[in-house]
Amino acid sequence: MTLSTSAVVRAFAAIEAADRPEIWISLRPEAEVIAEAAEVDAAAHAPLRGMVFAVKDNIDVAGLPTTLGLPLSRRGDIAEQDATAVARLRAAGAIVIGKTNLDQFATGLVGTRSPYGAVRNAWWPERISGGSSSGSAVAVALGMVDFALGTDTAGSGRIPAALNRIVGIKPSLGLVPVTGMRDACRPFDTITVFARELEVATLASQIMYGPDGHDGLAREWPVDARLAAPEHPTLAVPLEANLASLDNEARAAWREAIEHWSAVAELRPLDITPLLNSARLLYEGAIVAGRFAAAGEFMSDHAGLDPTVASIVRAAEPVPAWRYVADRAKLDDARTTASVLLDGLDGLVIPTAPGHPTLAEVAADPIGVNSWLGTFTNFVNLLDLAAIAVPHVDASSRGFGTTVVTRAGEDRVAADLAARVLGVDRPSGFDGEGVDLAVFGAHLTGQPLNGQLRELGARFVRSVQTAPSYSLFALDTTPPKPGLVPRRDLGASIAGEVWRISPVGLTRFLSALPAPMTLGAITLSDGESVIGFSCTVDALEGAREITEFGSWPEYLAQRAV
Numbered sequence: 040m041t042l043s044t045s046a047v048v049r050a051f052a053a054i055e056a057a058d059r060p061e062i063w064i065s066l067r068p069e070a071e072v073i074a075e076a077a078e079v080d081a082a083a084h085a086p087l088r089g090m091v092f093a094v095k096d097n098i099d100v101a102g103l104p105t106t107l108g109l110p111l112s113r114r115g116d117i118a119e120q121d122a123t124a125v126a127r128l129r130a131a132g133a134i135v136i137g138k139t140n141l142d143q144f145a146t147g148l149v150g151t152r153s154p155y156g157a158v159r160n161a162w163w164p165e166r167i168s169g170g171s172s173s174g175s176a177v178a179v180a181l182g183m184v185d186f187a188l189g190t191d192t193a194g195s196g197r198i199p200a201a202l203n204r205i206v207g208i209k210p211s212l213g214l215v216p217v218t219g220m221r222d223a224c225r226p227f228d229t230i231t232v233f234a235r236e237l238e239v240a241t242l243a244s245q246i247m248y249g250p251d252g253h254d255g256l257a258r259e260w261p262v263d264a265r266l267a268a269p270e271h272p273t274l275a276v277p278l279e280a281n282l283a284s285l286d287n288e289a290r291a292a293w294r295e296a297i298e299h300w301s302a303v304a305e306l307r308p309l310d311i312t313p314l315l316n317s318a319r320l321l322y323e324g325a326i327v328a329g330r331f332a333a334a335g336e337f338m339s340d341h342a343g344l345d346p347t348v349a350s351i352v353r354a355a356e357p358v359p360a361w362r363y364v365a366d367r368a369k370l371d372d373a374r375t376t377a378s379v380l381l382d383g384l385d386g387l388v389i390p391t392a393p394g395h396p397t398l399a400e401v402a403a404d405p406i407g408v409n410s411w412l413g414t415f416t417n418f419v420n421l422l423d424l425a426a427i428a429v430p431h432v433d434a435s436s437r438g439f440g441t442t443v444v445t446r447a448g449e450d451r452v453a454a455d456l457a458a459r460v461l462g463v464d465r466p467s468g469f470d471g472e473g474v475d476l477a478v479f480g481a482h483l484t485g486q487p488l489n490g491q492l493r494e495l496g497a498r499f500v501r502s503v504q505t506a507p508s509y510s511l512f513a514l515d516t517t518p519p520k521p522g523l524v525p526r527r528d529l530g531a532s533i534a535g536e537v538w539r540i541s542p543v544g545l546t547r548f549l550s551a552l553p554a555p556m557t558l559g560a561i562t563l564s565d566g567e568s569v570i571g572f573s574c575t576v577d578a579l580e581g582a583r584e585i586t587e588f589g590s591w592p593e594y595l596a597q598r599a600v
Contacts, residue, residue: 043076043080043089044073044077044080047069047072047134050183051072051136053181054136054183057181059181062174062178062181063178064106065137072135072136084131085131087243090134091133091134091136092135092185092188093135093137093175094137094138094187095138095141095174095175096108096139096140096174097141097145098190098220099120099122100121100122100138101118102117104117104138105138107221108140108141108144108155108345109343109344110343112342112343122218123219124188127246127247128246133186136183136184139172139173139174139175140156140173140174141174141175142171142195142348144337145172146351147171147195148193148198148413148416149173149408150167150168150199151173152170152347152348152405153173153345158177160395161176161180161181161204162204166396168202169198169201169202169392170199171189171223172190172199173199175187175188175189175233176189176205179205179235188233189230189231191229192227192228193224193413193416194391195231196231197209197419197442198413198416200430201391201392201440202392203438206237206240207240208240208428208454209229209427210425210450211229211449212447213229213258214248214249214260214450215229215230216250216254216257218251218253222329222333223330223333224330225332225333227326227329232244236463237427237457237458237463237466260472260541262541262542263543264451264496264541265449265451265496266496266497266540267465267496271304272304272456273305273385275388276306276387277310277389281315289390289392289393295431296439304385304456309380309384314418316373317369317370318418318421320366320370322351322417324366325359325363325366327358328355328358329355331352334348335355370421373422374423378446381446386443386444386449386452386456387443388443388444389441390415392412392439393412395437423447424447425444425449426443426445429441451498473498474539474541475569475570476492476545476558476571477561478536478571478572479505479523479536480523481520483535483536485592486591495548497540497544498539498540500539501537504534504563505533505563505564508525509525509526509532509586510523510584511533511588512579512582512584512585514555514578515582516555521585521594522574522578525573533586533589533590535590545570554575554578556574557575558573
């Protein structure tokens, strides 16, 4: 069997073996999916070839109903085309298996508010899966799919990740177009990714990014966004007083998780009370009016409505417009406060959920338990922050994880930090944006000026060689650095590195560039032309030519012998 066909067969076998019907609302016929797999394997460009995925049932998949967690008899609209995010993933070779269960209208963090049944946790069936992206998270955790799409307004793409011990990426608002995704509480919704491996989650996320010309909330990457975490990051962690909501098991797991984080970053205690207070605006203020705007049309008919969800949506109807405007103004102020709090920090690490309740506990207090679960998640989208939930796997704890939160647009910083605490390689899935800059001397890895690149958030891409038409000279500068100049007839290939930097970062870098260094087009051995370091011709007077060494580090090493 071909790669994609094998993946499809494994997926359907895993679904049958698990016997978890509550995970799925719609499954595509296996024969149809296998036929699509054959087409994918014949395609020339398919970076996600061999991967299958699931889609939360508030996101359109062509040919399947989008139920929003309503019975099919009430809401069974067959989608005519894929949501933008789904279309991009399919174009990259990933294959949709089916649509997953959710808390109705994506309203809830528990995974129990659905006429299709409560989605049980992947590892502890007596406990909740978390929601609202319940089916997607459990399908990933049980190995049915390689990754799955969820959505997140108040934690729906992070709580299920923590409780099922997987990775959940909640991107900055607007980076993934929401065309074809049904609103939960506009404009605070985003499409998220679940996966067992960070690398898979970041790759899928990268493919979905970028405006589509239809979503009015979509945005490009900020031109000043850092593209990598610094070598020695500083992260905030909540004060002990901010952690009063943690139950005993979660508190013990938090202490263990913080030990892991302290090994990869300097941790600085921070009072996050203003962030926690801002979260109350989602349900205790007028922002909840967005819930009625999204689902109010379904409230006239009681059939198939989850009573808890219906009570939340109906309570949002009488919110006056003036109060909504006033609370949006409060949010603007809260975002400014958050920016001040995070100034000088590379991010914030928080518990993802304060505990892991049972299905019975949720049934006994559906509103109270749900509110408690959102303690550390509700503020993130309201304040326009990026976040990645990572699992903390320990034999003594149930579903527990931590979340690294960064400023909007610094999704790559969050991914680097998540990789470090998980002990995995830096994910390659976030290398798409920015400007490539080739360096050949003191800015190389391990050289004295490399820190200037890292401070600007530049990201190492690859080692390179120039075309065989350059010469290298040792300049009389402090610190010592080489000068690269084109020599068509007498030149050679010189080794260097390519780093990716934001447009604003490159501008700042140029403004501080000392004489006699210049930036210009450098031709690499594969014919690609990139911006790179060169030097003025007059700087070569009296300089020693060191082309024969092939690189600046090799010259330094030989000189030291």
